[in-house]
Amino acid sequence: MTLEAQIGKYALLLASLTDEELAFLKPSFHKIRYCQGKVGSMNMQKVIAAVETAAKRNELILDNCYRETHALYHAVLEGIEGVTRGQPSIGEMSRTVGLRFAIVRGRPYAEESEGEWIAVAFYGTIGAPIKGLEHETAGLGINHI
Amino acid sequence: MTLEAQIGKYALLLASLTDEELAFLKPSFHKIRYCQGKVGSMNMQKVIAAVETAAKRNELILDNCYRETHALYHAVLEGIEGVTRGQPSIGEMSRTVGLRFAIVRGRPYAEESEGEWIAVAFYGTIGAPIKGLEHETAGLGINHI
Amino acid sequence: MTLEAQIGKYALLLASLTDEELAFLKPSFHKIRYCQGKVGSMNMQKVIAAVETAAKRNELILDNCYRETHALYHAVLEGIEGVTRGQPSIGEMSRTVGLRFAIVRGRPYAEESEGEWIAVAFYGTIGAPIKGLEHETAGLGINHI
């Protein structure tokens, strides 16, 4: 297996860079499909729903296919582990997140048989539910689809 | 508090972009201090040691100051949560990592009183201890110092 | 200590087999006390309450005895670890469970002095809160009582 297309790196950049910054790097994005979104919440369920809705609306996963929903869900949970670093909860831990996210679907491996994979990246802030009492956070989840 | 300098984003970019890609963005790095490094291991202790050694060698933390070692250590652990997504172990879970990392120290907030903070980012691969059986991974930890 | 009566296996079978399938194996259940139940929820508290209520109603634990409630509670939590595999939450993680459960109380060890133990097994589905987007799950917790 040879890792060829870095869908995880692309997802991280799509979630964290400004459009201006992305302009320099965008050309290499022609081999993948992706979408971007935003969500701010103290409720983890809303964060997960925002990613799933974006993925379906942008046809990155098939709406009626549990297999693809399952692959995305676990990629989202893994990204959330990075965002929350230890306790995958936000409101209950008295904290809130303001996140940009990106979902990338593509073929990271040179071998045709490795098929498609999905990457979900988060970048934004986590902190107390008071404006400004927050620092940056990020997370990346990857799964075969 | 106003988040001004995105030390976490800088750390993620320093860990994941090539020198060529970084060239476009580097100018904004003049307000921060940083270093980069690499580590590949099945042993978490080696990953932690690699970051701590790089931080001390590059004078990002004071060698004799527990306070700063403690701040860095927790930032490293938080980054590792993102890398390992759920079980902060590698060898015992029969997996290995090949990581680039970056440590950034700076003043992310406009207010002088918020002082210095440290960000530790990891980007690379995680997978079975067999070449190629791996996918991308990333993590980010941030702490006041 | 000699493990003689497999109360954990019995609990798993009581939670996962149909009555028809159980008919073949039931004879060996004469040395233990057990009950079965069902619960579907996005709320972990309801799952725990369903098991505790069933245990008390069927007199598998003494209603007024904290000692026995405590033993059951930890067996339930351990079973939930298996059901949720990593993050012991359901609704907050945007997922729902439909579970059958069984509680078995008995003497698993040949030695009289090892006393009674309790086993709690779950079997059913976990998935998105949309009918059909789910897969199987199971968990087993065991404690001395």
Next chain:
Amino acid sequence: MTLEAQIGKYALLLASLTDEELAFLKPSFHKIRYCQGKVGSMNMQKVIAAVETAAKRNELILDNCYRETHALYHAVLEGIEGVTRGQPSIGEMSRTVGLRFAIVRGRPYAEESEGEWIAVAFYGTIGAPIKGLEHETAGLGINHI
């Protein structure tokens, strides 16, 4: 999606029932592929390796395909969460496991498009590294493949 073939339940039964007990239920196993194995260790890496080796030797996953190794690996980790209930380590926690395991590959859903899934079940004992100081344990992991 309609859950039709309970590969998770089959895996649990294959891991926990004796051959005699299985004889009653075996007929329904004609639509799936499976293998069984055994492993006893204080070293989690050996437990994971035992399942992976069995899966490859019995051609339940393709030897050269990272995609399939990745699917199996996460199913194994999820099964281990059930076995270890909270801290996915054994030797470091001063405990040992004696496990039978089963791997089942099949099509659990009526819809052709849901494709193949893999289930890994463990059943056996966990306890102090002294013969007899142990109780039963079980775990089940399921993934799309």
Next chain:
Amino acid sequence: MTLEAQIGKYALLLASLTDEELAFLKPSFHKIRYCQGKVGSMNMQKVIAAVETAAKRNELILDNCYRETHALYHAVLEGIEGVTRGQPSIGEMSRTVGLRFAIVRGRPYAEESEGEWIAVAFYGTIGAPIKGLEHETAGLGINHI
């Protein structure tokens, strides 16, 4: 670094001893600043808020300083890990806490450069949401500030 003033031990004693018992030991408290409080809840957010409010009201942390709020927050979370032992949630796990807590701020190390640290200790009961079905619990978190 020489650990001189045991702010963690002081916090544990302030959280667990009666005023009478504390009278014997209080003299050594002259080098530190501290406050005590109480909270009973099934809601983790209320536990965290009670400690943060007490810390601000007693001027143990600066109200407008994210840096200090961040230091306290992580000390609180670490204390909660001790209280909840494995799953940092209470209501969702169908349990309630009745806690006394103490926050201590001081200079634990002989070296001036190690600066101030903060300790948060909890002591009380955790159990089913029924009076009396509970046992003791404790937790301690420490951070540089």
Next chain:
Amino acid sequence: MTLEAQIGKYALLLASLTDEELAFLKPSFHKIRYCQGKVGSMNMQKVIAAVETAAKRNELILDNCYRETHALYHAVLEGIEGVTRGQPSIGEMSRTVGLRFAIVRGRPYAEESEGEWIAVAFYGTIGAPIKGLEHETAGLGINHI
């Protein structure tokens, strides 16, 4: 159930106070059985073994009784959760502990039927494997026996 004898508090005090400090409080210890010990290690298995050995040598648990070993083991693990706050490992996380511990066995509840319980408390330091780079830590586990 009425919590009468605070075995957890006693265990915390026995683990954290000096003999001199304990002298003031000792009189209330006549209703319980207890022992104290010390362990310093980067190896969690040694920490667990130190407590188990002390418990058996001081006849706080029956040597040949799995039931009692099991009760103690889970109390120890819960105490370790407090000590390690999130990741129950030490050496792998590049840290070491120097701990005093106490084991208390007694009847915490007024009701005879609630029987005996066991408390395990740890108090000491955790930190980098370099003398002085460490801060205080504590943990408490309680179980019915």
